[in-house]
Structure formats: structure tokens, C-alpha cells
Amino acid sequence: MKSLREEIARRIVENMKQQDEFTDRKGILNEAAMEKHGLTKWVPAEGDNFIQMLPLPEIDEETTVFRKQVVRLTTLAFPLWVHWRVGPEGHSFLCLRKMYGKPCPVCEEFNRLRARNEPWEVLKEFSIPTKPNRWFFYIVDVSDPSKIEETGPQVFLCPVTVKDEIYGRMLEKSRTGEILGVKFLPTDPAEARIFKFHRSGTDRGTTYTECEYCDPTTAEGKPEDISHLAEGLPPLEEILYMPTYEEVKEALSLDSSVAGSKEAETKSSDEVEEVGENEDDFAQSLEEQVDRVFGGEDEEEEVDEAEAPQEHYRVVRGRVRTKRVR
Numbered sequence: 001m002k003s004l005r006e007e008i009a010r011r012i013v014e015n016m017k018q019q020d021e022f023t024d025r026k027g028i029l030n031e032a033a034m035e036k037h038g039l040t041k042w043v044p045a046e047g048d049n050f051i052q053m054l055p056l057p058e059i060d061e062e063t064t065v066f067r068k069q070v071v072r073l074t075t076l077a078f079p080l081w082v083h084w085r086v087g088p089e090g091h092s093f094l095c096l097r098k099m100y101g102k103p104c105p106v107c108e109e110f111n112r113l114r115a116r117n118e119p120w121e122v123l124k125e126f127s128i129p130t131k132p133n134r135w136f137f138y139i140v141d142v143s144d145p146s147k148i149e150e151t152g153p154q155v156f157l158c159p160v161t162v163k164d165e166i167y168g169r170m171l172e173k174s175r176t177g178e179i180l181g182v183k184f185l186p187t188d189p190a191e192a193r194i195f196k197f198h199r200s201g202t203d204r205g206t207t208y209t210e211c212e213y214c215d216p217t218t219a220e221g222k223p224e225d226i227s228h229l230a231e232g233l234p235p236l237e238e239i240l241y242m243p244t245y246e247e248v249k250e251a252l253s254l255d256s257s258v259a260g261s262k263e264a265e266t267k268s269s270d271e272v273e274e275v276g277e278n279e280d281d282f283a284q285s286l287e288e289q290v291d292r293v294f295g296g297e298d299e300e301e302e303v304d305e306a307e308a309p310q311e312h313y314r315v316v317r318g319r320v321r322t323k324r325v326r
């Protein structure tokens with residue numbers, strides 16, 4: 001018979017597992033479309049991971065449902081703004097405001113609570129960072145080359161820290177740190193590289209270390225020929241799930257007095273100022289620099305005015321964060 005200690009230990013483990021599933025509930029990816037295209041979500045294993053990136057399908061800026069600013073940030077990866085653990089059911093949704101330029105019930109709730117001077121502890125549940133808090137990659141797991149064809153391309157919702165390493169390590173910089181260009185473009189078959197990183201821990205305790213591109217001239221680092229797997233990758237409009245306003249509102253479980261609040265309705269959701277402890281706020285400067293290299297001239301044509309006043313804050317946060325990380 002099991003001791004009480006064993007029983008409690010077993011339950012803790014079980015609960016933790018369930019929590020993982022709970023916080024990872026559907027909302028971001030369109031499960032049906034994923035299945036239709038035989039795509040699965042890739043999650044880094046604990047230990048060493050070896051991946052190669054595939055180029056993203058072209059996005060037509062004129063016809064896409066995504067905001068132009070979002071499309072313009074896209075290079076190797078596609079930026080995502082995710083509201084995690086929305087409402088009692090713990091659903092996750094792409095932010096309708098940040099991603100699609102539409103009213104977002106979660107952002108509206110943030111505004112409403114902020115207008116009531118609620119403390120950050122309360123507000124943060126509804127906040128969305130200024131910068132993307134996830135990045136979408138199409139990748140191929142090349143850890144075991146014999147499994148590549150069977151598994152095929154996968155979707156990686158990449159944490160910002162890993163994305164920064166993927167980008168940062170392919171840049172060519174001057175001694176003073178100025179970005180001069182890219183050393184190689186890992187999605188170009190002629191310049192392909194394997195990206196390696198190490199995952200420790202799970203859930204909130206997860207860390208990623210030992211990030212590097214493998215030396216392509218070595219046996220271990222020789223990239224696989226995966227270019228044929230890039231063909232026919234479905235467009236992101238299809239794979240990313242755009243929720244309806246009602247759906248998100250319902251997930252928030254707002255009662256009618258809250259949902260009908262005049263405050264929330266008269267205030268443009270673009271007035272939301274993302275302040276405070278958003279973990280991933282520091283990352284954008286690198287992305288912006290990379291985009292300057294790749295992006296062409298029209299990059300600054302359309303400035304998101306609602307976000308302009310945050311520049312100062314962004315820089316300060318970036319410094320603090322950089323110190324802590326490096």
C-alpha cells in the first residue's frame with residue numbers, strides 16, 4: 001500500500017502535468033487546419049535540440065488579415081502577441097488588437113481596470129507587451145535525421161529569448177556593435193545551418209542555454225537538405241487562429257455590467273499603454289535592427305502612433321533586462 005507521502009507526491013506530479021495542458025489550451029493555432037496539413041506543434045525537448053528553419057510563406061500586405069506593422073516585422077519568423085490564460089478556463093488567444101488591428105476584449109478590460117486604478121497585480125493578467133511575446137517558426141527537427149521525412153515540418157511557437165539568439169547569432173557586427181549585415185541566412189538552402197540549443201526545466205522554470213549555430217563544415221553540424229519540405233507550407237492566415245470578439249469576451253466571462261461598460265467602449269483599445277513587468281519587452285531593438293538590414297526603405301512609413309510615447313520606457317527596460325540576462 002502506498003504511503004501518504006507517495007500519494008501526495010503522485011498527485012503533485014499529476015496536477016503539474018494537467019496544469020501544463022490547462023495553460024496550453026487551444027486558441028493560438030487552428031487545430032483543424034494543422035491537422036488538414038499534417039502539421040504538428042513542436043515543443044523543445046529537455047536537453048539538446050537541433051532544428052533547421054524553413055522560410056515562411058509570403059504574406060500579401062494588401063490582402064492579409066494581419067496588421068501591416070505585424071507583417072513588416074516578419075523575416076525568419078512571424079511575430080505573435082498572445083494573451084495567455086484568459087478567463088477561468090485558461091484559454092490563450094492572439095491579441096485581436098495587436099495582431100489584426102481589431103477591438104480586443106482583453107485589452108479593453110485592461111483599460112477599464114486601469115481607469116479604476118487597479119494595482120498592477122490585477123492589471124497584469126490583462127496586459128499585452130509592447131513587443132511580440134512569441135515568434136512563429138516553421139521548423140524541421142533534425143536531431144534524428146532518420147525521422148525528418150516522417151515528421152516533416154512543424155510549428156514552433158518560439159520564446160523571445162530563443163528567437164533573439166537565432167537572429168543575433170547570424171548577424172555581422174562591427175567592433176562597436178553596429179549591425180553591418182547577416183553572416184548567413186539559415187533559411188536559404190545554400191547557407192543553411194543547424195541551430196542548436198539546450199532546454200532545462202519545464203513550465204515557468206524553463207531556461208534555454210547553449211544556443212548556437214552548428215559549424216556546417218563538421219559532421220555534426222552539416223545541415224540536412226530540407227528545402228523540399230518548405231513547399232506547400234500553409235499560409236499563416238490559415239494556421240493562426242483568429243478568434244472572434246465574442247469568443248474572447250465569453251472566455252473572459254465578463255458579466256453584462258462589465259461588458260457593457262461605457263469606459264471600455266468609448267476608449268479606443270489602441271490607447272492601451274503596456275507598462276510594467278512584461279517579460280519580453282526588451283527584445284525588439286534587435287528585431288528592429290535586423291529588419292533594417294532586411295526590411296527595405298518603407299519600414300517607417302507607418303508608425304503606430306499609440307505606441308510612440310513608449311519609446312523611452314522601452315529603452316530603459318531594455319537596458320535593465322540586458323544587464324540581468326547577460
Ligand SMILES: [Zn+2]
Pocket residue numbers: 083094095096097098104105106107108128
Ligand atoms: Zn488584446
